[in-house]
Structures are given as C-alpha cells and as structure tokens.
Amino acid sequence: MERVNILIVDDDPDACKTLQMILEERGYTVSTAENGTRALEIVKEKKFDLAILDIKLPDISGTELLKKLKSTTPDIEIIITTGYATIQNAILALREGAFDYLTKPLDIEDLTISIERAIEKQKTETALRREKELNATIILNLPLFIVLLDENLDILLCNTSPCNPMINLSNALGKNISEIIPSECLKKTGLLEAIEKVTHEGIAVDLHRIECPLPSDKNRICDAHITLTGTGKEDILLIIRDVTEKVALETQLIRSEKLAALGQLVAGIAHEINNPLTAVLGFSQLLVTEPEVKGEIKEDLLRIKQEAERARKIVQGLLSFSRPNKPQKEPININELLEKILSMREYQLRVNNIEIIKNLDSNLPQVSIDPYQLEQVFLNIIVNAEQAILETNKKGKLLIGTKKENGYLKISFTDSGPGISKENLLKIFDPFFSTKDVGKGTGLGLSITYRIIEQHNGKIYALSEEGQGTTFVIELPL
Ligand SMILES: Nc1ncnc2c1ncn2[C@@H]1O[C@H](COP(=O)(O)OP(=O)(O)OP(=O)(O)O)[C@@H](O)[C@H]1O
Ligand SMILES: [Mg+2]
Structure with a gap:
C-alpha cells in the first residue's frame, strides 16, 4: 500500500513533535513546518496527501495557507486545529474547503478518525479525477469526431483529435453547431433531421455514407450516430466516423468481384460468337473479290464486311477484358x-x-x-x-x-x-x-x-x- 504523507504546520515545536511521533507510530510519513512560509516550501519538494494546520500561525493565517496549498496542490486534504478562541475562524476555513476542524487539546482518537476519512475522500477524488482525465484522453485520441450539444444545439464538448485529419477545430466550445457545420450542410447530409428526430422521439439515429459535414474536407465520406446522452438532460451526442478508406476498399472489392463474374460470362459468349463471325468475315472478304459482284450488291457486301470487322474488334476487346493475359513483366x-x-x-x-x-x-x-x-x-x-x-x-x-x-x-x-x-x-x-x-x-x-x-x-x-x-x-x- 502507498504510504500516506502528512504535513503538520504548527508554531509550537513540542506539539509538532508529539503529534509527529504518534502519527508515525500509526504508519504515516510525517513532515513538520513551524510556519506558513516553510510549509509552502516543503510542498514544492514533496507530494502530500494531508496537511494538519494550526489556525494561528506566526506569519500567515491558517485560512490563507489553506487557500495557497489548495491552489498549488489541488488533491491535498486539510484538517484545521484550533483553540476555542478561534473557533469562528475554523468555521470560515471549512467554507474555504478544509475537510474538518478539531479543537485543542487534540483528542488522538478523534484526530485518527478525521485523518482516515480525509484520506479516503482524497483517494476517491484522486481516482475520480484520474478517470476523468483518462476519459478525456481517450475521447481526444479516438479517430472519431465527437460533439455534445445542448437543446439549443450549442456545443458543450467537442474533441479536436490529432488522429483524424478531418477534425481540426479550435474554439468550437460554446458555438452553435451551425457555426461549425454550415446549415445547408446540416440539411443536405440529413444531420439536422436526425437531430430533430432524436430530440423528439428519444431514439438513436444512424446515418450511413454521408458527405463529410465539415467544410474543410468535402471529399470524405462519413457515418454518423446521433443519440441522447441519457443523463436526464436533453443533451445530444453526435459521433461522426470517417469511413472514406473503408468505402473505397469496399467499392474496389465489389468492382473486382463484379468484373470477375462478368468476365466468365463474357468469355463464353465471345468465344461462341467468334466462330460464326470468322465465317461471315471470311466469306464476305472472298465474295467482294469476285468479279461478278459489283454495283449496289458490292456496296452492301462491303458494308457487311465492315460491320463484321467492327464486331470482331468488339469480340477481341471482350476477350482481352475477360481473359487478360498474365502480364509478361x-x-x-x-x-x-x-x-x-x-x-x-x-x-x-x-x-x-x-x-x-x-x-x-x-x-x-x-x-x-x-x-x-x-x-x-x-x-x-x-x-x-x-x-x-x-x-x-x-x-x-x-x-x-x-x-x-x-x-x-x-x-x-x-x-x-x-x-x-x-x-x-x-x-x-x-x-x-x-x-x-x-x-x-x-x-x-x-x-x-x-x-x-x-x-x-x-x-x-x-x-x-x-x-x-x-x-x-x-x-x-x-
Ligand atoms: N477523360 C475523360 N473525360 C470525361 N469522361 C471520360 C474520360 N475518360 C472516360 N470517360 C467516360 O468513361 C466512359 C467509359 O470509358 P471507356 O474508355 O471504358 O469506354 P469508351 O471510351 O466509351 O469506349 P471504348 O474505350 O471501349 O472505345 C466514357 O464513355 C466516358 O463517358
Ligand atoms: Mg475509351
């Protein structure tokens, strides 16, 4: 288990020493400071989970020190110790974010309970903050464009992910969605209609293969998922995924399959046509050279020959499409x-x-x-x-x-x-x-x-x- 670091700030050296001894016996790591200035120096060098401050210090007041400690070390919890004369100040310190106050002379059992609770709170809050930071990092690095909108379609949250070239927005927070995605684009892509449907009917809507709604990159194709956040408020979550490369691959695959299937069919037909065509061409070529074939008949025959040649060209084209020779590289x-x-x-x-x-x-x-x-x-x-x-x-x-x-x-x-x-x-x-x-x-x-x-x-x-x-x-x- 991680050791808990405690800082005691008290101008009475005896009180400091005694408390340090007691707390160290209970397994805490304890440092001491005789005044506020020294305390601020110590927290710069070491991370503390908890500070026990005397409300009356020779240089600055305990409340003042509390504020400074909280601003430099947001995770730190603070317990104030006070005599009866200064109890009013201790209450003020609670308002400033102190976890608890204890009156002197200190009851060690009370102090131990207070320390344990403060540490528990500190741990829960640190874990929560870390989770929040982790979530934010994940959202930021997802190759998705994520926008959270309020009921007026103002942007509450939006990731500007470095992973996705599509997303390159700065200062989008607080702006209306129509400032980021132009209204005509919202309409044309069906996003506006989908948002209205989601808001009125409360069901999620998916849009597939829409034009990229961001004006920066019109050539990209996106999928969009629109849903309510389900947190009791009518916030709308918009997740847009760039699927341009996926679509290109799919199209290529479909085309290749289509061409291969058609190739087989075409090869069969072309082969079958080739034989009669060879006969038509051969006989028409032979006939035009006959001396008795002349005039209009010869012209018609030449036409037949010409068209048969055109048909042969087509058949040749079909064959090279359907059975492309293996490349001789x-x-x-x-x-x-x-x-x-x-x-x-x-x-x-x-x-x-x-x-x-x-x-x-x-x-x-x-x-x-x-x-x-x-x-x-x-x-x-x-x-x-x-x-x-x-x-x-x-x-x-x-x-x-x-x-x-x-x-x-x-x-x-x-x-x-x-x-x-x-x-x-x-x-x-x-x-x-x-x-x-x-x-x-x-x-x-x-x-x-x-x-x-x-x-x-x-x-x-x-x-x-x-x-x-x-x-x-x-x-x-x-
Ligand atoms: N550079 C281009 N500019 C505009 N359209 C083009 C261009 N290249 C191809 N196309 C279009 O693609 C179509 C298909 O081209 P393809 O070369 O496969 O057939 P084609 O030229 O019509 O006939 P063929 O090449 O078999 O004689 C064309 O009919 C044309 O509409
Ligand atoms: Mg062509």
Whole structure:
C-alpha cells in the first residue's frame, strides 16, 4: 500500500513533535513546518496527501495557507486545529474547503478518525479525477469526431483529435453547431433531421455514407450516430466516423468481384460468337473479290464486311477484358514508354489542338511491368482524354506526370475536358459503360485498363467534377 504523507504546520515545536511521533507510530510519513512560509516550501519538494494546520500561525493565517496549498496542490486534504478562541475562524476555513476542524487539546482518537476519512475522500477524488482525465484522453485520441450539444444545439464538448485529419477545430466550445457545420450542410447530409428526430422521439439515429459535414474536407465520406446522452438532460451526442478508406476498399472489392463474374460470362459468349463471325468475315472478304459482284450488291457486301470487322474488334476487346493475359513483366522505364505512346498519338493530338504538358520525374526507378499491357492502358486513357476534350472544345490540354511516392510509382493524366458527373464516376470502370454514340465507344477501354492494373497489383482511380476536367491516377508498386 502507498504510504500516506502528512504535513503538520504548527508554531509550537513540542506539539509538532508529539503529534509527529504518534502519527508515525500509526504508519504515516510525517513532515513538520513551524510556519506558513516553510510549509509552502516543503510542498514544492514533496507530494502530500494531508496537511494538519494550526489556525494561528506566526506569519500567515491558517485560512490563507489553506487557500495557497489548495491552489498549488489541488488533491491535498486539510484538517484545521484550533483553540476555542478561534473557533469562528475554523468555521470560515471549512467554507474555504478544509475537510474538518478539531479543537485543542487534540483528542488522538478523534484526530485518527478525521485523518482516515480525509484520506479516503482524497483517494476517491484522486481516482475520480484520474478517470476523468483518462476519459478525456481517450475521447481526444479516438479517430472519431465527437460533439455534445445542448437543446439549443450549442456545443458543450467537442474533441479536436490529432488522429483524424478531418477534425481540426479550435474554439468550437460554446458555438452553435451551425457555426461549425454550415446549415445547408446540416440539411443536405440529413444531420439536422436526425437531430430533430432524436430530440423528439428519444431514439438513436444512424446515418450511413454521408458527405463529410465539415467544410474543410468535402471529399470524405462519413457515418454518423446521433443519440441522447441519457443523463436526464436533453443533451445530444453526435459521433461522426470517417469511413472514406473503408468505402473505397469496399467499392474496389465489389468492382473486382463484379468484373470477375462478368468476365466468365463474357468469355463464353465471345468465344461462341467468334466462330460464326470468322465465317461471315471470311466469306464476305472472298465474295467482294469476285468479279461478278459489283454495283449496289458490292456496296452492301462491303458494308457487311465492315460491320463484321467492327464486331470482331468488339469480340477481341471482350476477350482481352475477360481473359487478360498474365502480364509478361520486365523492368521498364515508364517515362520512355509514355514518350513512345505520345509519339504514336502525336499527329492526332496536333490536329485536334491538344497541348501535352509533361511533368516527368527523370529520376524514376525502373518498374517491373508488361510493356504491351501498359501501352494499352496509357493509350486508352489518352484516347479517352482526347475524345472528352473534343466533345466540348476545339482545343485543350493534357498534363501527364510521373513521380515516386510512398513506394509507388504514380502516373497521372489530367485533361481539360468536360469532367465526369458524380453518378458516372462510379460506373466508368464497368464493362460496356459508355457515354459515347453507338459505334464510337464499346465502353470496354477502362474496364480492360482496370483489370490490367489490378493484375500488376496496382491501383487506378479517377478524380473529376463536372466542368472541371478529369484526372486519372495509376499507382504501380515499385
Ligand atoms: N477523360 C475523360 N473525360 C470525361 N469522361 C471520360 C474520360 N475518360 C472516360 N470517360 C467516360 O468513361 C466512359 C467509359 O470509358 P471507356 O474508355 O471504358 O469506354 P469508351 O471510351 O466509351 O469506349 P471504348 O474505350 O471501349 O472505345 C466514357 O464513355 C466516358 O463517358
Ligand atoms: Mg475509351
């Protein structure tokens, strides 16, 4: 058990000594001081649980000393000793926070009981304070945004956690919630309605996958739990959790599963179509070369041949989506590969008035990839950017950047095209999703791209807002 430290402050050295002896016999560690100034010096050096103060001291009054001790050592308990003449002062000392007062000459039994009770109180209060501090530390360090609101929606408590970049609020206490989260955002995310429901019906409400209610970070997705505190008052507890990374992982998983399932189906169909298609193509090619086939019939036949070729291209696309070849990896300089693709597209880009701005890190390490598959990936993205720019403008820009970041090689393509709506952004990697006219796009480019990058253990994602252009980012492990 921890030793209890007691400080006796009395200007009568004999009284001090006797009391020290008695208390030490009972197992306490005791120090003494002959006046207030000395007492204040001693408490600076050592931690005391209890002080027994004579109300009449030569330098300062016992009450004054009590106040000073309480302000420097909040956990300390104080017992005042007094003669009958100063009993009024002792009562004053109680008001100032003394635990008890005892009259002189001291009855040792009374004193022992008083000390035991004071120590018990001191221990309970210290434990409570520690628990409170621990709770506050836990709340502060949780990767959650926690707000306690009163019935007027003023903030009573709010954590500004260092763990969560979403939470970066200072001086939020006392402010109305609408000063931290704008009213329109409170409405749009459903938070306001949920708070009203919680207040009126007294039941907890959960909101899933809402836009981050903090204006500082719009791109994050959150879950929210709103409940009453249940402490008898109508305080509302709001717990917001950032689930952006979780949602991204889930989406990726769903997409991969969907693509794999679709891949099997598509592979079967493509294979079955291939045979009759080969026959159509072969016979139409043969027929157009026959001298007796001419005029309108020849034109129709050429049309058949042309369309059959288009169908073959689609089937080839389907096959490479559904059964992507295992990458034949070799160490490659990505910058050189990009330059090669750009020179292949140089003419098209020039006639379409698309300016290429390169920001390629010349110190990139080589990366192990399948160059033919990555060529296909870059080509798909660049052609998409060209088509997107041309859709709305007669000219535009395409920024291509490479850099090394956190063990990944990052390649980005940013175009000045029309951007992609939030709704479409969720579908662009789906096979057959295309906003292009029939015959212009099969909607397979990005799904093939996605599978290739997946097979390279990399990541691909698009960042875009309508009217703001689009950025495709590829991350390949180094
Ligand atoms: N840079 C971009 N800017 C705007 N929209 C884009 C961009 N890249 C892709 N998209 C959108 O994503 C859709 C899917 O692209 P994807 O490359 O998979 O198919 P596609 O280009 O339509 O057809 P395909 O590539 O098979 O010929 C496009 O139809 C377009 O709506
Ligand atoms: Mg495309």
